[in-house]
Each structure stands twice: as structure tokens, then as C-alpha cells.
Amino acid sequence: MAVAFKTSSSFCSTQQHQCLHSAKDHFFYGSSHSKVKQCKIKKIKETAQLSVKATSSKVELDFNDPSWKQKFQEDWDRRFNLPSVTDIYDLKPRPTTFSLKKNRASAARTPTSDENDTPIDMWNGYVNNDDRALLKVIKYSSPTSAGAECIDPDCTWVEQWVHRAGPRKEIYYEPEEVKAAIVTCGGLCPGLNDVIRQIVFTLETYGVKNIVGIPFGYRGFFEKGLKEMPLSRGLVENINLAGGSFLGVSRGGAKTSEIVDSIQARRIDMLFVLGGNGTHAGANAIHEECRKRKLKVSVVAVPKTIDNDILLMDKTFGFDTAVEEAQRAINSAYIEARSAYHGIGLVKLMGRSSGFIAMHASLSSGQVDVCLIPEVPFKLDGERGVLRHLEHLLHTKGFCVVCVAEAAGQDLLQTSGATDASGNVIFSDIGVHMQQKIKMHFKDIGVPADVKYIDPTYMVRACRANASDAILCTVLGQNAVHGAFAGFSGITSCVCNTHYVYLPITEVITAPKRINPNSRMWHRCLTSTGQPDFD
Numbered sequence: 001m002a003v004a005f006k007t008s009s010s011f012c013s014t015q016q017h018q019c020l021h022s023a024k025d026h027f028f029y030g031s032s033h034s035k036v037k038q039c040k041i042k043k044i045k046e047t048a049q050l051s052v053k054a055t056s057s058k059v060e061l062d063f064n065d066p067s068w069k070q071k072f073q074e075d076w077d078r079r080f081n082l083p084s085v086t087d088i089y090d091l092k093p094r095p096t097t098f099s100l101k102k103n104r105a106s107a108a109r110t111p112t113s114d115e116n117d118t119p120i121d122m123w124n125g126y127v128n129n130d131d132r133a134l135l136k137v138i139k140y141s142s143p144t145s146a147g148a149e150c151i152d153p154d155c156t157w158v159e160q161w162v163h164r165a166g167p168r169k170e171i172y173y174e175p176e177e178v179k180a181a182i183v184t185c186g187g188l189c190p191g192l193n194d195v196i197r198q199i200v201f202t203l204e205t206y207g208v209k210n211i212v213g214i215p216f217g218y219r220g221f222f223e224k225g226l227k228e229m230p231l232s233r234g235l236v237e238n239i240n241l242a243g244g245s246f247l248g249v250s251r252g253g254a255k256t257s258e259i260v261d262s263i264q265a266r267r268i269d270m271l272f273v274l275g276g277n278g279t280h281a282g283a284n285a286i287h288e289e290c291r292k293r294k295l296k297v298s299v300v301a302v303p304k305t306i307d308n309d310i311l312l313m314d315k316t317f318g319f320d321t322a323v324e325e326a327q328r329a330i331n332s333a334y335i336e337a338r339s340a341y342h343g344i345g346l347v348k349l350m351g352r353s354s355g356f357i358a359m360h361a362s363l364s365s366g367q368v369d370v371c372l373i374p375e376v377p378f379k380l381d382g383e384r385g386v387l388r389h390l391e392h393l394l395h396t397k398g399f400c401v402v403c404v405a406e407a408a409g410q411d412l413l414q415t416s417g418a419t420d421a422s423g424n425v426i427f428s429d430i431g432v433h434m435q436q437k438i439k440m441h442f443k444d445i446g447v448p449a450d451v452k453y454i455d456p457t458y459m460v461r462a463c464r465a466n467a468s469d470a471i472l473c474t475v476l477g478q479n480a481v482h483g484a485f486a487g488f489s490g491i492t493s494c495v496c497n498t499h500y501v502y503l504p505i506t507e508v509i510t511a512p513k514r515i516n517p518n519s520r521m522w523h524r525c526l527t528s529t530g531q532p533d534f535d
Helices: 015-029 033-052 068-079 192-206 218-223 256-266 275-294 319-339 358-366 386-396 430-444 469-483 520-529
Strands: 132-134 161-164 179-184 211-214 270-275 299-304 343-349 370-372 400-405 450-454 492-498 498-505
Touching: 015 498, 033 275, 033 386, 068 211, 132 211, 179 218, 179 256, 179 469, 192 211, 192 270, 192 469, 211 218, 218 256, 256 275, 270 343, 270 469, 275 299, 299 469, 319 358, 319 400, 319 450, 319 469, 358 370, 370 386, 370 520, 386 400, 386 430, 400 430, 430 450, 469 492, 469 498
Parallel strands: 179 211, 179 270, 270 299, 299 492, 343 400, 343 450, 370 400
Antiparallel strands: 132 161, 161 498, 492 498
């Protein structure tokens, strides 16, 4: 497709968008970036204090100004405007090649045309570029309402719209000329193969013939001996029947410039990146580098993490399956504890930045007496500590079950300061620490206690996606392809407020999503467990 560069300033993303991603970029990709990016990192520190929860404004607002609401919405619309290849190229769209309303018996039929002889598809299955979905739907009357997320002190209702995901009537790529690549990064997660499968299916529906998989994460772009893998419907047809990643995963990677050099050399037009917070930061860095080089490449991410800790989204794929698998561990701990004299079942679950798995698994199992998450500090010792409560539980019911997230209680442990290949802090083992503390405590007070410790860490992420996740993966994968053909780049395909939407990656990588201790869901968990405050 013939293209011409735009010379307007629309090539550059907003200053705040660049600042938001550059700090993460610096963290995950080291200090090898330019002085310009270092300057942007300094800028983010100056603006960070302006934020109020996840729905904050990135501009300073004077709430005494009658027009503050309009300014907020203008800023919101600017921040959530989706980056596109049309920002750097003067492109004319062409009618889409995606349509499900096809009569296979008359596939060669001639479509109706308008006065310009442009084919018209009368199928009403397309999404308009002006379609929006509300990010939030609860109108809080007061900042003291449970889980309130307010912009101003009066909790004024402000509509926060985001772009609806799905196929468009017009596209900006010629399918037969497209080379599309898929890469899976970070750790394993249920549903990776489901997403790979659906991306391939949808690309072929558009008419793309050249589809490849990049092996072992970002490493596959630069590691010698790792070759891209041709993908087709026939090859990926049944990969969803197994867990893991058909393409393999790894953490860390080369400099962004080296990855984009590889993308350029391979003549990749669309890159689909499956991963969590760090991977999204990497995808955004790749997107920005492609824009800097004026490459017509659409970079689209699909949010993958069992921790469910990516901002603004209802959930990420793999989370539901991880919760379901975690329940099996909790049920085993329950059976062990109930069957023993003064049995204590202790289960440690994943949760690097947040306790969503621990909270939801505790809620769904109904067998947990104590749930400990990183968002809520606790003490083990003392009159109001966890250990004293375990004494009470053994005295009153004879056994108990404790569920703890891996990042909980890190302030009680010595830290090594070590990090993994992605730059994530390697936590001290709170599960083993609690196991030892519980045994020692009950020995010291002369009360027999039979502690059964279960750590299903890697079991919950290495399995096949359950039905709920499989559906989510299907939709997210298909929408990722629709977004790329619509010309968007630097976006992620996700679900917000039950609707499938596209969000700029810059808006979801500013910080991990965490449980609000004042939220109704955490209150429900406390009601279920019956645990007191451990402060």
C-alpha cells in the first residue's frame, strides 16, 4: 500500500503519555535510553502527586473553577485517544475484508457498490470508531462510600468514556501484504494458547497468509539460534487443549532498539504481545520506537497475568483459572486440617503486587478462616496478631485454614534485594516463614498443632484455561487483530465494566492494580472468613 508521511506534530504522543511509559521503560529496559527519556522520567515525578486513584486527572484541577469538569474530560479524551499509524502516515482506508456474512455457495458474488464503486457490506456486525463504553458506572455520593473513587471532594459524576473494541468497516492494511507476529512474554498463564489460536484464526479470516510466532518472548527477537515459527490454522487448531505456551516464554530482553531492529529486518507489520505489566511496558516502548522511526507497525498487547493486577481492567486472562486451581489447594488444606487433631492448613498463593487470587479463592472456597494480602498489613505476634487468632480458632472449632498471598507480610521478613530477569523483586518466602512461626508458637505455649503447608504456586498457572478464561481469551485475541487492522498501535485489548474495549498502554502501566481495603469485595471476604483486624 502506497503511503506518505505526515509532517504535522501529531506524530508525537502527548508529553504525559511519554512520561507515563518512560519510567516503566527505564525500569524494565535499564538506563541505556537517551537523555530525553531520562528527562521524561524526571517529569513524571513532578506530576505523579496529582493523581487520585485509578481514575485521576493528569492535569492540575482547581475545583473552584466552574469549568474544571470540562477540563478534566478534555484531558481524559486526550489521554485515552488511541494512537494510530495514521498519526504518522497519510493513509486512505480500504473496505474491510472481515465479514462473517458469507454465502460459501456463492462466494464469488459481486457486492453492491456506492457511486464510487466502493463495495458495501450490509452486515451490521461492525463497530463504529465513535462507539464508546463507560469505564465506571457507580455514582458515589461521598468519598466515604465503600470503595469510592472520586475526582473531586464532592464526588461529582464525570463520564469517563473509552473506545469500544471490535471490527471496523474500514482497515488500513492490505491483508495479503501483511506479516503478523505473535510473542508471549513473562511467566506462564492459563489461556496463552487460546489467545495465540484466536489471533491466527482471525488474521486468516482477514486474509493474512504470513503469520509467525516469535519463540521464547522478547528473547526470540535477538537470541541466535531462535527462529520464527510459521503459524497457520491447521497448526494451532488444537493447542488450546494444553496449558503452557506453544511459542515458549522468557523474562527480560534486549534493548528496545535491538528488538525494533529485528522487527524492521523481519518486515513485520503487526506485532501481538501477550503479557503482564512488564511486557506491556516493553510493548509500549517498542511502539514508541516504531513511531520514532516512522515505521508502519501496529503493536497490540493482550493482558496476561494470573495476578489480575493491570489497571482499569475488570480482569486479565488466566485469573479465573488460577482462582479455580487455587481452590483445589485450599480444599486439600481444609481436608488435611479438619482430619487432624488441631490441624492448621496453610496455603500460599501467587500475588506479586496484589492479593486478588488469595481474596477470590478464599471467597469462592468458603473454607478459609484467615486471608492475608499485601494490601492489608498484619502482625503475627501480640494480642491482636494472627497467631493469637489461630489459638482462638483451634480452641473454638478445632482446626483452621489460612490463605496468604506471596507478597503479603514482606515487612516481617529480611529481603535480599535480588530481582529476576524482568526487574521484579524476588520476595522472601512468607509461606515457609509462617509455617515455622506457627509451629514454634504452638510448641512454646504447649498446645499441639499439626501444620500442613501447601504451595501450589506453579500448578495454578501451568494448566489449561477453564471455560470462563477460554471465552475471554477468544474475544481478547480476536479484538487484538481487529484493533491492528483498524490502524491502532500502542493499545491493549481488554474488558472494562463488562465491555470489550481498547486502552492506550500508557494508561495501564503507571502502577499495578491493587485491592482497595475499603472495597466491598474485601469487606465480603472479611465477612466470609470472620477474621479480625491484625494490627
